[in-house]
Amino acid sequence: MSRLTNHLIVISFDCLSALDFPLLRTLPHFKTILEKGSYVEKVETIYPSVTYPCHTTIVTGNYPNRHGIINNTLLQPGRSSPDWNWYRSLISGTTLYDEAKKANLTTAALLWPVTGKANIDYNLPEIFPNRPWQNQIFISLRNGSPRYQWDLNKRFGHLRNGINQPELDEFVLESTVHTIKTKKPNLLLVHFTDLDTQRHDYGFSSNEAIAAIHRHNDRLGRILAALKESGIYENSTIVALGDHSALDENMALHLNVLLHTEKLITINAKGKINNWKAYCKSCDGSAYIYLKDRNDSETTTKVKELLDSLLVNPEAGIEKVLSGDEAASKGADSSCVFMVEAKKGYYFLEDVQGDYVKKITREDVLADPKYTLACHGYSPEKPEYSTIFMAAGKGIRKKTIVPQARLIDEGPTLARLLGLNLGNTDGKIIEELLTLTDNY
Template sequence: MMKRLTDHLIIISFDCLSALDYPILKDMPHFQTILNNGAYVENVKTIYPSVTYPCHATIVTGNYPHRHGVINNTLLQPGMVSPDWNWFRNCIRGTTLYDEVKKANMSTAALLWPVTGKANIDYNMPEIFANRPWHNQIVVSLMNGTPRYQLELNQRYGHIRRGLNQPELDDFVLESTVHTIKTKKPNLLMVHFTDLDTQRHFHGFSSEEAMAAIHRHNHRLGKIIEALKESGIYENSTVVALGDHSALDENKAVNLNVLFRKQNLLSTNSKGKIINWKAYCKSCDGSAYIYIKDAHDSATLNEVKELLETLINDPHSGIEGFLTGEQAAEKGADGTCAFMIEAARGYYFLEDFEGEYIKPVTKEDAAADKKYTLACHGYSPEKENYGTILMASGKGIRPITLPSIRLIDEGPTFARLLGVSLGNTDGRVIEELLAF
């Protein structure tokens, strides 16, 4: 085993924290604590599609989605109103940071970290929600994480929660994190906060609500640092604050399945349920996969390609461009798709197959129906002003500012801090950040 550079690695994911947030973060006292004493990466290039579950699987594996297997947030279940998510550890191919840390006889904890259901983590409260009417939220969480640990957290702090509503959910996660640091002192702790992401989705990128969430995150970071100090492990700890993707404002939803239905590429029954499909547009918000049910159906493939070529020449189609499955794989996305499409600025994709091809989205829509949003992600990492951010301080970190790294580089670098390896990864160890 390699020499460990730290005893405790605390990875805090502030979902949807953007490189553009730096001017605000640098003036906040707790973010300043990290920035003034540690390393700062000005721009972290995310992955494609830049949605939360693939991003978090990339952070812990150092690999692109087509390699680790989590190619979208949700599964391909055409027509299902609320598809299932990639909740479980077995959705990830290959090893992870927490697997390798556990193998090295160190302790692990994860709080609402995506794709950790049923993972081999000592103290695990996975991100998973009751997705069917007969499911109970607490039971679903208990069954897929560490039961006794979660029961204690629910007994102590459950009163803070209001279901999945923000900011109360993150406030509950914060108290649970502080308690875990003080009572378990894990060698690796990974925590995922979604307050900012939620506010940006429903109120817009630069909304007052989003700015208020960043202020709350500053407070949360401060409480975590304070807990490390109270536990007596601060001097031997490394604190990392990072984002997984940025977001872009949009006000129009593109429903390509509406056109597929008109061309009889998918069909529905009298109740409006999909009963058969030849082609299906699977949303990743700012991008989408197009799947052909029968891989040998060249007629459907050609029909879809002709439609896409027509649409990208129409400035009002909402589609900026498309890739073949092979080209999508070269960018790290799912190579089993027939095509991958990218939304133009101001647009995003939904999976509706009834109604209008393009639906204007208003604030009222976003407030009334969780399907509609005013900002989202999933776009290509090549999009302008779309980078995320990383900052780290403490043991094993060199005070340095780097212009850029890639999201795939984070996992190998975190593994090196704890003296383990993720093996042959798409990303590399950013040795410039590390104090050996």
């Protein structure tokens, strides 16, 4: 299969929405991509539409229940800070970077989710210390490319302020520019999270979110300049994409409080979970309901009755309840017993004590990162909830607008640009975007 480009630069602007197009068209570097290349007006995300499943779908072309990353974090009831799906070993099947390596292409990834210990030549994985005794630099070095990371930290580590934004993205940007100039990778995956952070903390259309989009435009400009300075611009393809959109909310739902009331969760004197029969695992705008014993029909009935009662209560914040099979048919985790969708304005948390519904204020957000004023994780069927895909350069048609595509279509499309094949994927190549030179 012929290769359409020599260098594929994939830039993920976490939480970039189709609703951002009017602004992007006014910003010089996004405007360059839109005018010189092609784009998809509305990209349908996946369910649940959270960052780690989304980014794994982008590099596999498959839905979560097939690639195995069905949520950001693991099911660990009672743990105040659950572990995340950090490691490549948790992904089922192949990925874009695996196939690139097999084809002897040079690969690089900067803060791309679920790349811990991946076989990537230059890898700075997205991973953070989740235990008091862990150290950020050490845990990153241990799970990525040590020499490469050590050099980046020596050069640009002063820009970081832990994982706070926008400092983290400034570190990633300088690391990206340096990587382009010194490594000239055939595949480069970059993940920026500044916009996602601002939308969580201040709201979808907040001044802070708008400022983050302007910063992203500047970052895109620096990357384009680096490609030109390194002499590979004419043989490169630049892809800018989002993984999901977001919706404003200010009401948190705590289903585990009700499960505790029903004695399906028990806690000790310190309020910590010591046993559970059913548990609500948040995906922000949606949630999985898991049973400790999938064959526990009595608990299943109890949970269903509870959810049915909430569904008919307009104040309960529940829009829809799916069975495990229905969730699986939408690409979500088939091992859940139910999947619950929040109404617009609501999202799920995992607290076991307190009120079922809590109104969120800016003061709450400042006090505790679990509180947000906009989030994602909702069903892709929610209105005005699409994300974006734009591309320019080698292998991309000029001035082509595709009305609609799916996040699952991006993996096969990216693979085709590099002359690779991800196999039998859920998604298909968006051929309208490409200057195909054979009949593939």
